[in-house]
Amino acid sequence: MTELDATAAHFVEAGVALLIAHPQRILERGLRIEDVVHEADSSTATFFRKFNTKSDFLTTVVEHLTRTPLPADVRDTVRTQMTNSGASIRAAVSALVAHYFPAIVDQKSTTATLLDHVFRGPASAALAGGYRLRDDALLDAFEALFDPEGGAFRRPFTARSFAVTVNAIVDGFRIRSQVDPASVSADVMSDAVLAFLGAVVDTSGHHQHLDDVVGDVGGVPVEERPMPRDPRAAIVTAARDEFGKRGYFMTRMDDVADIAGVPRAACKTLFPTKPSVIVAALQSRVDRLRESVDDDQLLGLDELTILQNHMLRCAQLAADELEFMDALLVAVAHDTYGEPEGLISIKEKLNLPAIIAPVIARGQDSGVFRKSFGPVDLAAGITNTLLMRCFTRRQNSPQDNATFVGELLLDGLGTR
Template sequence: MTDRDASTMQFVDAGVTSLVEAPRDILERGLRSEQVVNQAGASQATFFRKFRTKSEFIEAVITSLTESTLHSADKVKQTVRAQLAANDDALRPTVTTLVKEAFDAIVNDASTARSLLSHIFAGSHRRTSTALENEYRRRDELVSAAYEALFEKTDATLRRPFTTKTFAVTVNAVIDGFRIRSRIDSRSVSPDMMSDALLAILGAVVDMSGLHQHLDDVVGPIDQPAETRPLPRDPRAAFLAAARSEFGKRGYFMTQINDIADTAAVPRVAANKLFPTKPHILVAALQSRVDSLRETVADDILIGLGDVAIIENFLLRCAQLASDETEFMDALLVAVAHDTYGEPESLLSLKEKLNIPSIIAPIVQRGQDNGAMSTISAPMDIAAGITNTLLLRCFTRRSDSPADNAAFVGAMVLNGLAHP
């Protein structure tokens, strides 16, 4: 065969396309040169100038099935590091983003079919078998490179008996399984499912404790009695401390009450009695702070502060609340903003018990009555607009101090944007 120039590859690609797209026709009639020539849009004369025999052509087709288009290990590390930096070194969003970016290429029907065909031919074709072995070796190196980049800033190790090699083989086996399943049942395979599976493997296999643990430390004997931890002296306080951590790590929707209970060493049955839903957790965590905020406004009224000064004080204290209770306040914003059809009573409880805008609605009303404030809308609507603007500012500008966030929102809503 001549060098694999553009016209040569045109015939090879046509042969591969026939194998991938019409395997039944190949079984019935064989891979005919006429079909390949028509597919390539060329002539028989050109075909036989490129391939002396049909066997030589088939050899080229089979060999092309295993040709690699993989990135280098350095490129993989650069990509992983860039995603880590973009996600503040958080593992879940980094893995999720990497999987989403690669998903279409992983489950591509044509590339999956080529891979399956190469495995079929490998049994009777030594060159293909060797090429596949090399391909797997390169893929294992890329998984190892991704692992190193993900955890290079930590003291992470792989739990025994896993090694970097066996970990890479496992990950590639999972990816291959998803690829094959997607070819037949694409609706059951999604980027989120794939990233969740990889995160589950990482969670089980990667040891962050620095103790060089064994896999048995994670999965014990099934007949071993469950460890019983003593009930905390104050189950409510222990549960709320664990809830703060879980909301901070996983966000409102991914956090589960049972997971919080397990972390807090509070029996699940007891936890569900104390906190039937996640909104009940938020009320328990924030009620005293909101009541304190309400009392400070009442004190400002009692000592005779002006309406604008009271609102400015409210903004500062509310911004401080958002800073002190970041995990719970973030969860509260999500819970109230989301249309939670499944929990209408609990959502109503949040709006009633943690009704922060209602604290300053009377001040807005008084300002409207004495002509000091605009009557553009009802007092409660204005109070909600002021409060929501402040909390959104605190939510999106975490690096700014509470005083700075309060001053910005105060200047904007109290002084307006127009020049005097």
């Protein structure tokens, strides 16, 4: 943003004031230099000493429509208010909203912000930067507000999506206040923010999901439903949804059974543990991987090509079965003392490294691959590296992830 001296800034302030005060006139006649000079109580000669052309002036006006000042120490402000409010989150939030409410709904400031959006356009880096500053300030306020409680966000909310949503709430009140000020008050805004905090912030330490709150509010008893025609498939489908929303550890088989419409006892009979559901969901896909490697060998493909094909298929599996592959990774990585049989079942039935270990061994025997390590260890290293790449680079295509790991592990870092 261009830094202005006092005289230039005065002209810009006059231009902004005209835009805000007389938008209809600006549409009809444009922002005329003589009007700006008159508003600034100055002269045309002085104006052109500060701005070479009208275009330069208009560009500067747009740049200075709304400045987003760096926020002061938000944490200190909120902590002070928490102390003054006796550590009451409701009282602190209400007091903070009441303090800042006049600035939030200020007509000139709101109009300038809306004009800023219109003139800069949706791709403005300056506007995006301003929102990031506001998001960061909100997260600082959140940390200060819930520091004693250790609040966490209920999934699927994250720190960033929380900040974006609160800022959207504030923006909505700002706009509504310009056309319907009687309906917008500090009390209504603080109630909205507190309601959102109550739904999204979890201070129980149970790592809850937003559905837990919505379910409690609804209070509607579960409708009695007949047993699904295929209870096993219904349970797997429900487990996929629960793993995706809650993660492996927070998913409960009783919840899965209820969602699937299967009696809990029957669910436990079919799937005694969470790992058993993972096996049921992924077994056929893993069997297909094994069959594909066998087919490649029958067709006489070389070991290097077989490994490259296999990595692409594994990467595709990780993308297609995201929820269950995530759960598989956690179940295998975690030392699940309480489910030894289930863990053994996973390692035996979903043994991805075992699919390519014979191919690596054959390549070592033929001199294609080095014998620095055993084929089982190499197969595990390749599989683990590929899956970790897929989990941490989900925005990439399976082809990109498989190619990256293939070039790294099969070709190495050195030049030929």
